[in-house]
Structure formats: structure tokens, C-alpha cells
Amino acid sequence: xxxxxxxxxxxxxxxxxxxxxxxxxxxxxxxxxxxxxxxxxxxxxxxxxxxxxxxxxxxxxxxxxxxxxxxxxxxxxxxxxxxxxxxxxxxxxxxxxxxxxxxxxxxxxxxxxxxxxxxxxxxxxxxxxxxxxxxxxxxxxxxxxxxxxxxxxxxxxxxxxxxxxxxxxxxxxxxxxxxxxxxxxxxxxxxxxxxxxxxxxxxxxxxxxxxxxxxxxxxxxxxxxxxxxxxxxxxxxxxxxxxxxxxxxx
Amino acid sequence: xxxxxxxxxxxxxxxxxxxxxxxxxxxxxxxxxxxxxxxxxxxxxxxxxxxxxxxxxxxxxxxxxxxxxxxxxxxxxxxxxxxxxxxxxxxxxxxxxxxxxxxxxxxxxxxxxxxxxxxxxxxxxxxxxxxxxxxxxxxxxxxxxxxxxxxxxxxxxxxxxxxxxxxxxxxxxxxxxxxxxxxxxxxxxxxxxxxxxxxxxxxxxxxxxxxxxxxxxxxxxxxxxxxxxxxxxxxxxxxxxxxxxxxxxxxxxxxxxxxxxxxxxxxxxxxxxxxxxxxxxxxxxxxxxxxxxxxxxxxxxxxxxxxxxxxxxxxxxxxxxxxxxxxxxxxxxxxxxxxxxxxxxxxxxxxxxxxxxxxxxxxxxxxxxxxxxxxxxxxxxx
Amino acid sequence: xxxxxxxxxxxxxxxxxxxxxxxxxxxxxxxxxxxxxxxxxxxxxxxxxxxxxxxxxxxxxxxxxxxxxxxxxxxxxxxxxxxxxxxxxxxxxxxxxxxxxxxxxxxxxxxxxxxxxxxxxxxxxxxxxxxxxxxxxxxxxxxxxxxxxxxxxxxxxxxxxxxxxxxxxxxxxxxxxxxxxxxxxxxxxxxxxxxxxxxxxxxxxxxxxxxxxxxxxxxxxxxxxxxxxxxxxxxxxxxxxxxxxxxxxxxxxxxxxxxxxxxxxxxxxxxxxxxxxxxxxxxxxxxxxxxxxxxxxxxxxxxxxxxxxxxxxxxxxxxxxxxxxxxxxxxxxxxxxxxxxxxxxxxxxxxxxxxxxx
Numbered sequence: 001x002x003x004x005x006x007x008x009x010x011x012x013x014x015x016x017x018x019x020x021x022x023x024x025x026x027x028x029x030x031x032x033x034x035x036x037x038x039x040x041x042x043x044x045x046x047x048x049x050x051x052x053x054x055x056x057x058x059x060x061x062x063x064x065x066x067x068x069x070x071x072x073x074x075x076x077x078x079x080x081x082x083x084x085x086x087x088x089x090x091x092x093x094x095x096x097x098x099x100x101x102x103x104x105x106x107x108x109x110x111x112x113x114x115x116x117x118x119x120x121x122x123x124x125x126x127x128x129x130x131x132x133x134x135x136x137x138x139x140x141x142x143x144x145x146x147x148x149x150x151x152x153x154x155x156x157x158x159x160x161x162x163x164x165x166x167x168x169x170x171x172x173x174x175x176x177x178x179x180x181x182x183x184x185x186x187x188x189x190x191x192x193x194x195x196x197x198x199x200x201x202x203x204x205x206x207x208x209x210x211x212x213x214x215x216x217x218x219x220x221x222x223x224x225x226x227x228x229x230x231x232x233x234x235x236x237x238x239x240x241x242x243x244x245x246x247x248x249x250x
Numbered sequence: 251x252x253x254x255x256x257x258x259x260x261x262x263x264x265x266x267x268x269x270x271x272x273x274x275x276x277x278x279x280x281x282x283x284x285x286x287x288x289x290x291x292x293x294x295x296x297x298x299x300x301x302x303x304x305x306x307x308x309x310x311x312x313x314x315x316x317x318x319x320x321x322x323x324x325x326x327x328x329x330x331x332x333x334x335x336x337x338x339x340x341x342x343x344x345x346x347x348x349x350x351x352x353x354x355x356x357x358x359x360x361x362x363x364x365x366x367x368x369x370x371x372x373x374x375x376x377x378x379x380x381x382x383x384x385x386x387x388x389x390x391x392x393x394x395x396x397x398x399x400x401x402x403x404x405x406x407x408x409x410x411x412x413x414x415x416x417x418x419x420x421x422x423x424x425x426x427x428x429x430x431x432x433x434x435x436x437x438x439x440x441x442x443x444x445x446x447x448x449x450x451x452x453x454x455x456x457x458x459x460x461x462x463x464x465x466x467x468x469x470x471x472x473x474x475x476x477x478x479x480x481x482x483x484x485x486x487x488x489x490x491x492x493x494x495x496x497x498x499x500x501x502x503x504x505x506x507x508x509x510x511x512x513x514x515x516x517x518x519x520x521x522x523x524x525x526x527x528x529x530x531x532x533x534x535x536x537x538x539x540x541x542x543x544x545x546x547x548x549x550x551x552x553x554x555x556x557x558x559x560x561x562x563x564x565x566x567x568x569x570x571x572x573x574x575x576x577x578x579x580x581x582x583x584x585x586x587x588x589x590x591x592x593x594x595x596x597x598x599x600x601x602x603x604x605x606x607x608x609x610x611x612x613x614x615x616x617x618x619x620x621x622x623x624x625x626x627x628x629x630x631x632x
Numbered sequence: 633x634x635x636x637x638x639x640x641x642x643x644x645x646x647x648x649x650x651x652x653x654x655x656x657x658x659x660x661x662x663x664x665x666x667x668x669x670x671x672x673x674x675x676x677x678x679x680x681x682x683x684x685x686x687x688x689x690x691x692x693x694x695x696x697x698x699x700x701x702x703x704x705x706x707x708x709x710x711x712x713x714x715x716x717x718x719x720x721x722x723x724x725x726x727x728x729x730x731x732x733x734x735x736x737x738x739x740x741x742x743x744x745x746x747x748x749x750x751x752x753x754x755x756x757x758x759x760x761x762x763x764x765x766x767x768x769x770x771x772x773x774x775x776x777x778x779x780x781x782x783x784x785x786x787x788x789x790x791x792x793x794x795x796x797x798x799x800x801x802x803x804x805x806x807x808x809x810x811x812x813x814x815x816x817x818x819x820x821x822x823x824x825x826x827x828x829x830x831x832x833x834x835x836x837x838x839x840x841x842x843x844x845x846x847x848x849x850x851x852x853x854x855x856x857x858x859x860x861x862x863x864x865x866x867x868x869x870x871x872x873x874x875x876x877x878x879x880x881x882x883x884x885x886x887x888x889x890x891x892x893x894x895x896x897x898x899x900x901x902x903x904x905x906x907x908x909x910x911x912x913x914x915x916x917x918x919x920x921x922x923x924x925x926x927x928x929x930x931x932x933x934x935x936x937x938x939x940x941x942x943x944x945x946x947x948x949x950x951x952x953x954x955x956x957x958x959x960x961x962x963x964x965x966x967x968x969x970x971x972x973x974x975x976x977x978x979x980x981x982x983x984x985x986x987x988x989x990x
Contacts, residue, residue, distance in 0.1 A: 074520065089518040093511035093579030094504075102508055103519030105501045116499040348769075408976045409930055416976075419917070419969025427963070557914070563773060576767050612781035615774035622766045 002065065004029040004198045005050070005081065005167050010059035012045055019045040021222040022059075027167065032189060032199040034209030034230075037219035038242055043202045046219070047169055050200075051083040052076035080166035086175060088156045096140040096147075097126035100159045129158050133191055150181025157188060161197075168192060169200045174208050186212050206235050218242055297624060298571055298588045301617075305595050313602030321598070323480055327446075329594035330482045330548070331356065331541045335565035336572075336586040337493045338537035343569050344497070345530045346510035346578025347403060347410030352538040353562040354421040355395045357555025359542025361425040363388030364434040364552025367441075377438035385543045392542060395421050396535020400528030414531075418562070425554045434552025445547030448477040449484065482548065489540060494583040506530060510578025567614055568593055571621040592617065655978055656925055656939070659971075660946050667953035674956065681835060687948030688841045688903075689714065689896045689912060693919035694926075694944040695845050695937055696892035699852065699885050701923050702865045704932025705761065705768035707886065709775035710893040710919060713753045714912025716783040717897025721746040722907030723786060725795055735796035743898045750894025751887050753779055758883030772886075783909035795905045803902030808833040837899050844895060848888070849937035861885065865932030918947045921968055925975045946971075 003026040012020040020042045027033055035043050048054045050061065052070040061068045063079050070076045076083070090099050098105075101122045108118035126140050135154040137147070144152060153173060160168055173189075174182040189212045192199055201209055209216060210230060218226040218241040226241040293300060310317030335352045342349040367384035371377065395417045402413035450460060453475055457464035463475065497503040505526055508516040516523050546552060555561065572589030574581025597610050668674035684691075693710045700707040721742055728738030753775050760771040808818060809830055819836070852858035863871040864878055872878050893912065900911050922943030928935025947968065954964050 073518070077520065087514070089512065089515040091508045091511035091515040091579070094507055098504060098508075099515070102504075102515065103521045105504055107501070110499075114495075114499075116495075117501065117504060402973065406977055408973065411930065412924065412972060412976050415917070415920070416969040416973035419965040419967075419972065423963055423966030423969065426965075563776075567773070570770060576769060606784070608781045608784035610781075611777035611784075615777035615781070618770055618774045618777075619760060619764075619766060622770050623764055626765050 003027060003062065004031075004064060006062040007046070007050055008060050008062065010046065010049055010056045010061075012042075012049055012054055013057050018222050020049065020056075023219070023222070023224045024059075025217060025224070027198045027200060029166070029198050030193055030196045031215070032193055032201065032213045033215045033217060034201045034203060034213035035217045035219060036203065036206065036209060036238060036242060040221075041219040041242075042222040043219050044171070045222075047083065047171065047200070047202055050076070051081055051169060077163070080164055081169065082160035082163065082165035082167070083169040084153075084156045084160060084171065084173065086172045088152055090144045090152060090156055092145045093143060095143050096137060096155055097122045099144060099155055100126045100129070100162055102159070104163070125162070126158070129162050130154070133158060133161065133188055135188065148181060149177045150184050153177070153181075153185050154188060157192070161192070165197060167198045167200070169202070171202050173201060173203065174205055175203075182208070206238060210235060220244060298573065298585065298592065298621070302588055302592050302595065305592065305599060309595065309599035309603060313599055313604075316599060316602050319476070319478070321602070323477070323483070325591070325594050325598050326486070327480045327482050327548075328598070329590055330486050331545055332561065332565055332568065332590050332594065333486060333587060334489060334537050334541035334544065335561055336568040336590045337490060337583060338534040338541075339562070339565045339569045340493070340572075340574060340581050340583055340586045341497065341506060341530050342410070342534045343566070343574045343576065344510045344578060344581040345506050345527065346513065347527070347530070348414065348566065348576070349399065349531065349534045350411065350414040350562050351395060351399065351417040351421060352534060352541075352565060353555050353559055354418045354425065355392055355535050355538040356542040356545065356561065357553070357559075358395065358421040358425040359388045359392040359539040360545045361429045361434065361552050361554050362391055363543050364437055364546045365428060367437050367546070368434055368552070371436065371438050377440045380438050381441060381444075381547075384546070388543045388546075389536070389539050392535055392539025393532055394535075396532040396538075397528065399535070400531030403531065404524040404527040410531075422555070422557070429552065429554045431554075433554070437546070437550060437552065439550070441547050442550035444481060445544070445550065447481045449479040449481065450477070452476040452478065482544065485544065489537070490583060490587065493537070497583055502526075502529070507579055510580075512579070564593055564614070565590070567618050571617055573621075573625070575625060589621075656927070656942050656946065656975075660942065660949065663946065663949050663953065667949070667956070671953070671956045674953065677831075677833070679952070679956070681832070681838070683945070683948050683952045684838045684841075685835045685903075686952055687944060688837050688899050689915045690918045690922060690944045690948050691841055691845060691941060692892045692896040692899070693912070693915050694922040694940045695848055696889040697919045697923045698926070698928060698935055698937055698940040699848070699861060700768070700889050701920075701928050701930060702852075702861050702932055702935050703882060703885055704865045704868070705882070705885075706772065706920070706930075707757065707889045708769065708772040708916065709753060709757060709779055710889060711912035711914070711916035712776050712779035712783065712910070713750065713890045713893040714897040714900065714915070715909045716753070716779040716786075717746055717750050717894040718900045718911045719783045719786045719907040719909055720749060721898045721901045722795060722905075725799065725901070729796055735798040738796065739799055739802070743901075746898055747891065747894055750890055750897070752890075754887035754890030755883060757890065758886035761886065762879040762882040780909065787907065787909050795901070799902050800905045802836055803899070803905065805836045806832040806834060807836060807839050837903060840895075840899060844892070845937065845941065848892070852937055857881075857884075862933060865934070867933075917968065918944070921972045921975070922947050924972060924979070927979065929979070 005027040007023065007025045010020055010023050010025075011018065023042070023046055025033070025035070025046070035046070037043050045054065049056045050070070052073045052075050055071050061070050063070075063081070068079060070079065070081070073083075091102065094102070097119075106118040106121045106125075107115045108121065110116045123140055130137060130140075133154070135151075135158065137151055137154070144155065147155070157168070157170075170189075173185055177185065186208060189199055189201070193212075201213060203209055213230050216228050216230055216233065216238060217224060218228075218238060220242060225244075228238070306317065315321055335356065338352050339349055363384040366387050367380045370380040370383060399410070399413045399417050402408040402416075403410045447461060450458070451463050452458050453464050459465075461481075463472075497506065505516065505521050508519065508521060509523055509526055513523060516526075568589035569581060569586045570576065570589065571592060572582065572585030572587070574585065593610070593614055596613050600606075600609055600613075664675060673679065693714065696710055697707060724745055725738050725742035728742055729735065731738075733741070757768075757771050757775050760766040760774075761768050766774075805819060809832055852861065860871065860876050860881055863874070863876060864881060868878060896912065896915075901907060923935065923940050924930065925943035925946055926935060926939035926941070928940065950967060950971075951964060954967075
């Protein structure tokens with residue numbers, strides 16, 4: 001098959017509740033898949049298994065064909081699987097390039113002895129990556145708090161890209177954004193696709209996934225109830241899969 | 251309401267689901283770029299510095315001899331301890347916590363250092379050695395309370411307010427026990443010379459000397475002596491510069507701001523937040539220890555910290571006045587210095603103006619409130 | 633950390649809950665056992681009454697803090713508001729006496745006015761916090777400083793004197809006196825022959841203290857005001873959206889807090905017949921520790937007056953016990969510090985956190 005990232009037969013239970021039941025999902029490089037489903041369908045849990053927050057009770061994960069033991073968030077990050085959660089996890093009190101380099105700040109030598117932060121370099125590198133993703137932020141020295149929602153999303157994405165993400169998981173990426181910004185984020189996703197990154201989008205907004213995704217996976221009550229190629233399906237069909245009034249499958 | 255409900259450090263930040271704040275949105279999602287700062291902005295951002303200047307001006311009129319080299323140096327000299335404690339608090343507060351134990355850790359260190367010096371001096375060991383050993387031991391032991399606080403906060407998720415309050419109690423008790431409630435006397439006399447000495451002594455028109463009074467000066471001529479740059483100032487300068495550097499130019503500083511601004515972001519960025527917090531509280535404790543050792547040099551005696559001294563509260567007040575936020579993520583060493591100097595100038599200024607000193611309590615209280623209100627009005631000024 | 637069979641969870645949860653809820657009782661018991669084994673006659677009516685007598689300030693301040701802490705705030709000013717109250721009350725009563733008023737009237741008027749004025753610091757605190765968005769820590773700390781300054785100002789360096797004997801009598805009197813087998817009298821010490829023992833039961837000040845605490849506790853538990861307090865502490869946003877006038881409520885909470893602190897101050901005047909600016913300072917720490925021991929969470933939304941009273945009791949017992957043993961107060965602080973930390977650690981075992989583990 002040659003999937004970039006594959007989850008096979010994943011089952012996750014919490015006490016007596018089965019949150020994810022024997023779900024298999026595959027993602028190719030340069031592909032965008034959307035995972036949709038109603039609340040409680042298990043989307044978030046599945047994602048958390050993939051990104052190392054939860055360990056599956058059954059099933060396996062494969063990355064680039066190899067068996068991948070993703071048992072902590074760090075393990076996922078090391079493989080290049082980045083997750084952007086709804087709250088973005090940006091430090092509001094710090095500026096754009098500080099956030100992009102958070103935890104991996106660049107240093108330079110001062111007077112040959114001391115290690116100090118290399119602000120210019122970080123600023124420069126951030127500019128580059130933002131430019132390559134065609135994101136416009138007037139000044140990288142602005143702190144996050146003064147940025148719009150779309151710009152924050154862009155910063156979070158840039159951070160992941162800078163860390164050489166191969167797989168980007170986005171949880172409700174357009175939630176709460178103005179319409180114009182939503183389309184900017186989606187354009188960004190397309191650019192990521194063009195760079196060969198695999199993207200998983202979890203969302204309630206069918207409109208979003210219909211505009212950028214290649215494939216759609218529908219979850220209901222913890223199960224994978226249907227996988228469709230986006231171009232070959234319709235919102236109606238997806239909705240009925242989500243709520244359970246099954247139509248004839250392809 | 252915008253503040254965390256008690257302005258205290260919470261190991262679990264309150265649920266921030268959907269708290270994205272788009273208040274500065276404009277159409278097309280452009281942010282408000284940094285325009286050239288207007289005068290009003292500059293003034294409000296630096297209101298504390300302006301206020302300090304105003305205080306200096308006012309007091310030079312109302313107080314005799316206020317605006318003199320000697321007096322100004324005295325203010326800084328007397329504020330040394332508080333400045334060191336404020337430096338300690340700056341780190342902790344930026345990280346989103348609070349350290350209520352700094353005053354007592356200082357007293358604890360003072361007592362231990364001075365006790366050792368006393369014992370050694372009595373055993374007729376050379377003064378220099380006494381002072382050195384006493385200081386070093388003090389500086390090593392002072393790390394312990396910080397280590398405990400840090401572990402409690404980082405590992406056991408005890409709110410910093412409580413953890414440091416507990417340490418406050420414990421160190422208070424211990425220092426009192428060791429000292430028996432009395433100041434520790436009979437310390438090497440050279441202490442005072444070092445602690446209260448100056449770099450340069452000038453006898454106008456006659457002599458100039460370093461570190462010591464010019465020899466051959468008579469008692470009647472001492473009043474003519476001009477003293478420049480207290481030793482304490484040098485010590486203070488070095489410590490504060492290092493602290494400033496740490497905060498501004500190192501990864502450690504960046505991470506401190508990150509942890510205070512958004513612990514989640516820090517964790518997800520791979521920062522070992524637990525370890526970092528422990529380091530923060532150890533640093534705070536160490537700076538308090540420095541203050542404690544300095545205290546021995548300044549007073550020449552081992553003074554325990556009284557219950558009513560409230561050093562930590564004034565240190566915190568100074569840091570807040572200087573622009574830090576109790577919610578974390580904000581603050582500067584320079585700001586804290588200004589804040590503490592305001593308090594110091596107030597105290598001395600009121601004294602020289604013949605006003606009862608307890609007014610400073612009221613004054614500090616009011617200024618503190620003003621500081622916070624301004625912070626609320628202009629939250630984005632860094 | 634996968635959860636295994638349900639029974640293990642239940643058992644673990646029950647044990648932790650048990651420890652979390654009841655450790656305070658056990659600790660108190662432990663204290664009594666310890667002190668009575670080391671100091672003869674500790675476990676007697678007299679000593680227990682002493683504990684209550686000396687602890688009135690802690691009880692009142694602890695109650696005040698409970699309310700504030702439940703809303704997720706904190707009040708650092710209670711100690712010095714109490715001190716301010718002692719100074720004000722003492723001066724007022726002395727002034728009225730000086731004006732020629734009878735002792736009963738001067739006391740009543742002096743204390744009454746003090747209680748009313750005592751609402752002001754709370755009003756200021758509440759307004760700063762609720763309307764100006766000043767964090768409670770800062771606002772009450774500022775008030776702490778301001779009350780300290782103001783009481784020094786009022787005191788003018790002179791201790792308040794000339795207080796009527798009546799005050800002392802009330803302050804140190806008891807509700808009930810029993811000369812065994814012979815006389816029972818209320819409020820007044822019966823005259824007996826020399827050598828006759830008179831049992832004193834329940835100091836007046838304790839009655840006053842617990843009267844107010846009972847009222848406040850009732851309000852917290854049973855009234856709308858109390859429920860709203862919990863609501864605000866639990867989720868301020870939700871409270872606002874539910875239509876509760878949160879701002880005004882917070883102002884009232886802080887006014888209540890300073891009222892109780894003022895009450896503690898007036899009781900102090902009755903007990904010791906003098907005014908002292910820093911009379912309440914040592915009790916600030918105790919009151920907060922007591923609330924934490926009592927299981928309230930500093931995050932707000934949790935806690936009851938009853939459990940706080942238990943916490944106060946623990947501290948008051950500790951203090952009295954140490955005093956009886958002749959141990960210096962230095963150690964008390966060490967003990968209190970340790971207890972505080974232990975209390976919080978144990979609080980981590982409470983049921984909610986067990987859920988959070990997943």
C-alpha cells in the first residue's frame with residue numbers, strides 16, 4: 001500500500017466505553033484526508049492515539065511502512081507527526097518568531113563566550129518559512145495576542161512546518177475564524193499538500209473538507225462507517241453516513 | 251473578567267476552551283502592525299519611571315538634603331536587599347507563580363551565615379576566612395528551601411502560593427530557633443567595612459583613595475569626605491546584570507516567559523516545564539540567599555527576619571509596579587528595579603520630609619493599585 | 633496508564649476519599665492525644681475553653697476567608713482590618729467615656745460604629761476587584777498596607793487606654809457560672825466563699841463568635857446568597873450568564889469578610905481592653921491555612937464553614953498546646969508550614985483528581 005502513516009485496527013477503551021472500535025485509516029504523502037463525524041464519534045480519540053497522547057488497546061501504527069511505537073507525544077513529534085489542537089498552544093505573551101522557535105531557540109555566541117539568543121536569525125528564518133507558505137504577517141515582533149485568529153493558525157502551522165512535519169493533524173482548524181480567514185487557512189493546507197505533507201483534518205465543517213480533502217472518512221460511535229473519495233461523493237451522502245441513515249455504498 | 255480569579259499561579263490553567271481573542275481583528279484578518287509608538291503610549295508604558303522621577307523632584311523640594319549624592323546613594327544602598335528579593339520574585343512571577351518565602355529564606359541565610367562566622371571568629375580564625383566560609387555555606391544552604399518549593403510546585407502540583415507559604419513558615423521557625431530570637435553578635439568587624447564601604451573616597455582638593463578612607467584623615471574632616479559608589483552598588487550591579495541577561499538573552503529566560511504565558515504551549519513545544527519550574531524556585535531562593543548574606547555584611551550582625559518585616563510583599567509590590575503581571579508571562583528586571591526604587595525613595599523621602607513612615611504603607615498600596623489598573627487598561631504593552 | 637478492573641478503582645477512590653475527607657479529624661484527635669499525654673490536665677473543660685477563647689480571632693477570620701476563597705479570591709487584608717478595628721473601637725469607646733457616657737452605652741456605641749465603619753475596607757476591596765478588575769491578591773494586599781498605615785495613624789503611637797471595666801468583664805466573662813451544688817448564675821460571677829470552686833462555662837466572646845459564625849454558615853449553606861457564592865467560584869462566566877449580579881455579589885463578599893475581621897477586632901478589645909494595630913497580623917496566615925486544611929480549594933467553588941472551623945480548631949489547639957508546653961512560638965510556624973503543605977498534598981487525593989488522572 002505504501003501509506004505514509006497508517007493506523008490498523010485501532011481500538012481504544014476507557015473503562016467500559018469503547019471510544020474507538022477497530023478503526024483503520026491510511027494517509028499518503030501529499031494527501032489531505034478529512035475525518036468527520038458527530039460529537040462522540042471517536043475522532044478526537046483516534047487522533048490522540050495517532051499523536052501519542054493515548055496508547056491503543058489493540059491495533060498498530062505504521063509510519064513510512066515501519067512499525068511505529070508512538071507511546072508519548074514526544075515520540076510522535078520525533079517522527080514528524082505534528083498536531084495542531086483547537087487552542088493552538090501558542091504563548092500569547094510572546095511574539096511570532098519566539099513562538100515558532102519555542103523550545104528550540106537559536107543561539108549565538110556573544111563576545112565569543114556567552115550563549116545568547118539569536119533574535120535576528122530566528123526572525124529571519126521565521127520570515128522565510130512564512131513567506132514560503134505565503135502567509136502575511138506585517139511584523140513578526142508582534143505578540144500573538146494582537147494577531148487575528150487566522151494569523152495565529154498560520155503561526156501554529158508554520159511552527160510545525162519548521163520542525164519538518166511530515167504529517168500534520170489539524171483539529172477544527174477553521175473554528176471561530178472569519179470567512180476570509182477560513183479560506184486563507186484552506187489555501188495554506190493546499191500549499192502544504194503541494195509540499196508533500198500529509199494532512200489530517202478533523203472538523204464539523206463539511207464545507208471545509210469538501211474543498212481541500214482528497215478522501216473523507218466518516219466515524220460514528222467509534223467505528224469507521226465509510227470512506228469516500230471526495231470527488232465521488234456528496235455532502236448529503238456524508239451527512240447520512242454521519243447520522244446513520246445509510247445509503248448504498250460505492 | 252480578564253484576570254485569573256485570584257491572580258495566582260495555577261498549575262492547571264483554567265479551562266480556556268474557545269478563548270481566542272480576536273478583539274484586534276480588522277477586515278481581511280490583518281493585524282494591527284506596530285505603528286510608531288505615540289507619546290501617550292510611551293508615557294504609560296514607562297509611567298513607573300516617570301513617577302520615580304517625579305518623586306525625586308518633589309522630595310528634593312520637601313526634604314532637606316534629599317537630592318544629594320550621599321542621600322541618593324543611601325537610598326540605593328538601603329534598597330539593596332529589597333532589589334535582590336525583587337529580582338528573585340521577578341523570575342517567579344513571570345513564570346506564573348509567586349514566592350512568599352523570599353524574606354524568610356533571606357533571614358534564614360543571614361542567621362546561618364552569621365552563626366558560622368560567629369563560631370569561627372570566636373575560634374580565632376582569620377576574619378577573611380570566617381567571612382568567606384560563612385558566606386559560601388549560606389549560599390549553598392539557601393538553595394534547599396527553593397528546591398523544596400520547586401519540587402512541591404512542579405511535581406506535586408501544589409499551588410505556588412501555598413508551597414511557598416509553607417516554606418515561609420518553616421524557614422521562619424528555623425531561623426528563629428537557631429538565633430533564639432536574638433540578633434547574632436560578635437561577628438568579624440571587617441564585615442561592616444566591606445558591606446558599607448565605597449569604591450572611591452575623595453577628600454576634595456586633598457586626597458583620593460579606593461576602598462578605604464584616605465589615610466591620615468582626622469575626625470573633624472570626615473564630614474568633608476565625598477564617597478562615591480558604595481560597594482553594595484557594585485555587588486548589586488553585577489547580580490542584577492546577570493539576572494537581566496538570564497531573563498532577556500537566554501533560553502532559560504525565554505522559557506520562563508513561555509511557561510508563564512501558556513504552560514500548555516511550553517509543554518507542547520517540548521520544554522521540560524517541571525524541571526524549569528524547579529530551577530526557577532531554586533534561583534529565587536538563591537537570590538534571596540544572596541540578599542541574606544549581603545545583609546550580614548551590611549549590618550555586621552546576624553538579624554533574623556521579623557514576622558512583621560513583610561519583605562516579600564514589598565518585593566512583589568515592586569515587581570508589579572514595575573509592570574509584571576501576577577498572571578505570568580510579563581515582566582522585566584529593569585521594571586522591578588524601578589518599582590523597588592519607588593518604594594525606597596518613598597520611604598526615605600517621607601522620612602526626610604518629616605512625614606510619618608507608616609504613610610508609605612498607604613502610598614505603596616495606592617501605587618500598587620494604580621499599577622494594576624494601568625496594566626488592565628493597556629494589556630498589550632510589554 | 634490504562635484503567636483496569638472497575639473494582640480496583642472504586643476501592644482506591646474510596647480510600648483516598650476517606651483520607652481526604654477525614655484526615656483533619658484524625659489530626660485533631662492526634663493533637664489532643666499528644667498534648668494531653670505531654671501536659672497534664674490538657675484534656676479538661678478549662679483548657680478546651682481556653683482554646684476557644686484564644687481562637688476567636690482565628691475562627692472569625694477563617695470564616696471570612698472561607699467565603700472569599702470559595703469565590704476563588706483571597707483576602708490578605710483581614711489581619712490588619714482587624715487591627716484597625718481594635719484601634720478604632722478602643723479609641724471610640726474611650727472617647728465616649730471621656731464625653732461622660734456610661735460604660736454600657738459607650739461600649740455599645742463604640743463597637744457599633746466600628747462594625748459599621750469596618751464595612752468600608754471590604755467595600756473598597758470588593759469594588760477594586762469586581763469593578764476595576766484588580767486581582768484579589770493585589771487589591772487586598774494594598775488594603776493590608778493601607779489599613780496598617782491608617783491604624784498607625786489613628787493610634788498616634790499611643791496605646792488606647794481608659795476603657796471601662798465593663799468591657800473587660802464582658803470580654804473575659806462567661807455565659808454560665810456554676811458553683812457545684814450551690815449556685816448557678818448567668819453572666820455574673822457568683823460570690824462564693826474562699827476556696828470554693830466555680831465552674832466557668834463558655835466564655836461570652838465564644839458565644840458571640842459562634843453566634844455569628846452560625847449565621848454566616850447558615851447563609852452559605854441554605855440561602856441564595858450562599859449558592860450564588862459557590863456558583864461564582866465554580867464558574868464565574870456561567871454565573872454571569874445565569875443572571876447573577878456577580879460584581880455586586882463580590883463586593884458584598886468582601887464587605888462580609890471585612891465585617892467579620894472587624895468583629896474579631898471588637899472582640900479583641902473586649903478581651904484585652906486595648907487597641908493594637910497589628911493585633912490581627914498573626915492570624916492572617918492561620919486563617920488561610922485553616923481554610924485549606926478544611927478542604928476548601930484555592931481554585932474556588934469548594935469548601936464549607938464547618939470544615940474551616942475544624943481547621944481553625946486544629947490551629948488554635950496547636951497554638952494553645954504549644955503555649956501550655958512552654959514551647960516557643962517559633963516552632964508553631966514550622967508546624968503550621970508543614971501542616972499546610974501536608975494539607976494540600978492530601979487534598980490532591982480528593983475524588984475529583986482521581987478522575988483527572990486519565
